[in-house]
Amino acid sequence: MSASTHSPVLKHHFEDLGQQHACERLGIWMFLATEILFFGGLFGAYAMYRIWYPHEFELASSHLNRTLATINTIFLITSSLTMTLAIRSAKLGQRGALIGNLLITAALATAFMVVKGFEYAEDFHEQLVPGPGFGTHYHQEAVSRGLDPAKIQLFLCFYYVMTGIHGIHILVGIGCILWVTWEAWRGTIPPENYSTVEIVSLYWHLVDAIWLFLMPLLYLAGAGMKH
Amino acid sequence: MSIAIGQQGPIAAPPPPEPDPLPVNYLNNGYSIWSWLFTVDHKRIGILYLVSISIFFVAGGIAAGVVRLNLLQPDGAIVTEDAYNRAFTAHGVMMLFFFLIPAVPAVFGNFFIPMMIGAKDLAFPKLNLASWYVFMLGAILAIWSVLAGGIDTGWTLYPPYSTRASQSHVIPGVVGVFISGFSSIMTGLNIMVTIHKMRAPGMTWGRLPLFVWALYATSLIQLLATPVVAITLLLIVVERMMGVGIFDPTIGGDPILFQHMFWFYSHPAVYIMILPGMGVISEVLTCFSRKNIFGYHAVAWSSVGIAVVGFLLWAHHMFVAGISFYAALLFSLLSMLVAVPSAIKVFNWTATLYRGSISFHAPMLFSLGFVVLFIIGGLTGLFLATLGTDIHLHDTYFVVAHFHFVMVGGMVMGYFAGLHYWWPKMTGRMYSDWWSRVAAIIIIVGFFFTFIPQFYIGYHGMPRRYPNYPHEFQIFNVMSTAGASILGIGYLMPAVYLTLSLFYGPKAPANPWSATGLEWQCPSPPSVHNFDKTPVVVCGPYEYAIGVDQMGRGLPEPPGVDDNPARRSGITGPAGPMNKETEVVG
Numbered sequence: 001m002s003a004s005t006h007s008p009v010l011k012h013h014f015e016d017l018g019q020q021h022a023c024e025r026l027g028i029w030m031f032l033a034t035e036i037l038f039f040g041g042l043f044g045a046y047a048m049y050r051i052w053y054p055h056e057f058e059l060a061s062s063h064l065n066r067t068l069a070t071i072n073t074i075f076l077i078t079s080s081l082t083m084t085l086a087i088r089s090a091k092l093g094q095r096g097a098l099i100g101n102l103l104i105t106a107a108l109a110t111a112f113m114v115v116k117g118f119e120y121a122e123d124f125h126e127q128l129v130p131g132p133g134f135g136t137h138y139h140q141e142a143v144s145r146g147l148d149p150a151k152i153q154l155f156l157c158f159y160y161v162m163t164g165i166h167g168i169h170i171l172v173g174i175g176c177i178l179w180v181t182w183e184a185w186r187g188t189i190p191p192e193n194y195s196t197v198e199i200v201s202l203y204w205h206l207v208d209a210i211w212l213f214l215m216p217l218l219y220l221a222g223a224g225m226k227h
Numbered sequence: 228m229s230i231a232i233g234q235q236g237p238i239a240a241p242p243p244p245e246p247d248p249l250p251v252n253y254l255n256n257g258y259s260i261w262s263w264l265f266t267v268d269h270k271r272i273g274i275l276y277l278v279s280i281s282i283f284f285v286a287g288g289i290a291a292g293v294v295r296l297n298l299l300q301p302d303g304a305i306v307t308e309d310a311y312n313r314a315f316t317a318h319g320v321m322m323l324f325f326f327l328i329p330a331v332p333a334v335f336g337n338f339f340i341p342m343m344i345g346a347k348d349l350a351f352p353k354l355n356l357a358s359w360y361v362f363m364l365g366a367i368l369a370i371w372s373v374l375a376g377g378i379d380t381g382w383t384l385y386p387p388y389s390t391r392a393s394q395s396h397v398i399p400g401v402v403g404v405f406i407s408g409f410s411s412i413m414t415g416l417n418i419m420v421t422i423h424k425m426r427a428p429g430m431t432w433g434r435l436p437l438f439v440w441a442l443y444a445t446s447l448i449q450l451l452a453t454p455v456v457a458i459t460l461l462l463i464v465v466e467r468m469m470g471v472g473i474f475d476p477t478i479g480g481d482p483i484l485f486q487h488m489f490w491f492y493s494h495p496a497v498y499i500m501i502l503p504g505m506g507v508i509s510e511v512l513t514c515f516s517r518k519n520i521f522g523y524h525a526v527a528w529s530s531v532g533i534a535v536v537g538f539l540l541w542a543h544h545m546f547v548a549g550i551s552f553y554a555a556l557l558f559s560l561l562s563m564l565v566a567v568p569s570a571i572k573v574f575n576w577t578a579t580l581y582r583g584s585i586s587f588h589a590p591m592l593f594s595l596g597f598v599v600l601f602i603i604g605g606l607t608g609l610f611l612a613t614l615g616t617d618i619h620l621h622d623t624y625f626v627v628a629h630f631h632f633v634m635v636g637g638m639v640m641g642y643f644a645g646l647h648y649w650w651p652k653m654t655g656r657m658y659s660d661w662w663s664r665v666a667a668i669i670i671i672v673g674f675f676f677t678f679i680p681q682f683y684i685g686y687h688g689m690p691r692r693y694p695n696y697p698h699e700f701q702i703f704n705v706m707s708t709a710g711a712s713i714l715g716i717g718y719l720m721p722a723v724y725l726t727l728s729l730f731y732g733p734k735a736p737a738n739p740w741s742a743t744g745l746e747w748q749c750p751s752p753p754s755v756h757n758f759d760k761t762p763v764v765v766c767g768p769y770e771y772a773i774g775v776d777q778m779g780r781g782l783p784e785p786p787g788v789d790d791n792p793a794r795r796s797g798i799t800g801p802a803g804p805m806n807k808e809t810e811v812v813g
Contacts (some may be wrong), residue, residue, distance in 0.1 A: 033450060034453070041491075131469055
């Protein structure tokens, strides 16, 4: 092969870096499309039940911890900013700034997961879970308002499945960001190959954007509910 | 040298000793097990898939054999009713998720898409290898669930039975299907990006072979539909494991929602299965009738049309499930609409055959079988799309016969057509022409015997998935089982003569069928990077009328046809005599 004259980051089966980057970009956008459909199934199902059982969903939503969710939203939005700054650093060839920005992003993502963990612990402690562990006080509250406790549990199913899958995506994202950090530290992300950072950032922004839909759907649905 | 196909017996003489050392190709470039397990060569990954899905095809076939044998007697001939449920579920899961869906895209798509568009590899070779590992992980889980006792829900896994009542191994099976779905997404994504970004100079969209168009449409469905079934299956697992759930009617959930979400994938998935078969047929029919395809753009865009319309008609599986009458009306109409692009394809294939110089080699026989069986399967589909008749025919053997005509008569035929068409290129060996023709005829005859009686008993009310039936249906079930035995023998024959061809078959020339595609410009078997230099494409994919390949050079003498337009019009090229390796001009 005549790869000797080419950039060391050019993979052998591509003609040039332009083609390689075009493939990588198109590939990640297509992957994002699959992710949107993956969550789209959940959003569609949620929307259906939300329309069918609006009052149960409001009541169940009002028991979630909105303060922690707001803090988490701030963490994720900020992490998207530092991720974008990382692309800029990579483009300009500023290795130190690149590594710094990536590490801040990973730290914010980890903070999100820690807060989420405390929130889950609180929910479990208060028996705000569907199934056999469902708290009797929630049951009685629903009955006293003339609502069906089974549908409160249905909301909680969505809450745990949606935030759980989103959390798994965050963990994968942390892994990817740390991998790019490692590559940057080794010096294998020269400015002409900044698209590696861009691709991880596109994934990260999607995870962030999904949270921006989860937050109002799950936490703010019952914001007007009085106890 | 004479053409080494046609007059050979079942086992031809060993090839004469080679004077020169064998040129390095993808097969002899490393023999260790690691050179296969860690390969990123799209051709080797295609072979890995070929071996794996052949095993799953046999596994699914054994389960089908159990089902058919049990139906020999009205009260069940060999197994208990519970085991019968597990057998037809195993058959469905194995054949659909682990054979039909990966069959053409993951084997021939992986192997030939880069070669057909003049690329060195797929866009993401490591992702491609990962897709095989993910696929095998899913398959092993699914097989484990079958061996551990099986699943008795049917492949459709409807809740609440699958989540609350079933006492079988639903979770490992569902997780297996869930995991293998990601391999399907990876393959689709890889093929789609490759077609977009890796085409050789001159390979415009209007010059893409129709197989590439078909795989593009398939990849679109794989990419956009599979994630939805992934989340649906995940919800089934959560519901069954945790005792909570979104489809559980005891907590306000709706099982019909599962059916909607399941069929949102699983109906487009039948187009994942049939579209690649249609792509193969477009290649083979033109090649063996020595004519340009009739209506290139119509065939190309009808693939995309099927993919798009295919997303909009899932609820025709649910006409009797209690959906709104107006929704059913709409879905009925849209279901009929998908017959239009399918019919466009059939009419164009027929017009391609008209006045062609047809030669009946095995790939052509399989393709003609495809067209006939697909017409029957497609037209009976219209009966089921019609609301009124569907009420009568729903969940009967009529439906079973219909989708086996499309899936087996269509897709498996297309798969075998592709296997016989490209086998010389993949392995560098010719198989027995006579035995392959016999196998094709046996398969087609066996197929008719198996499934035509099922239309009759289905129309007269025999429900699918029931182990018992009234006595008057027995003769038809016996006929069907007899036909299935013929079909089974037919499917075993290629396994024998194709395996023998690896050891005893004569060496295949670079272009044994005198075909026009770029993949035939590589040596047989192809070298590691397919092309020494990136090829330059100068004309359309099917210039059989003037006898030139896509690089504008004369075709070699076609097998079994006296008339070579290339010779008649005085076009010659470096392709030259058949047994020489071709050079690739840059």
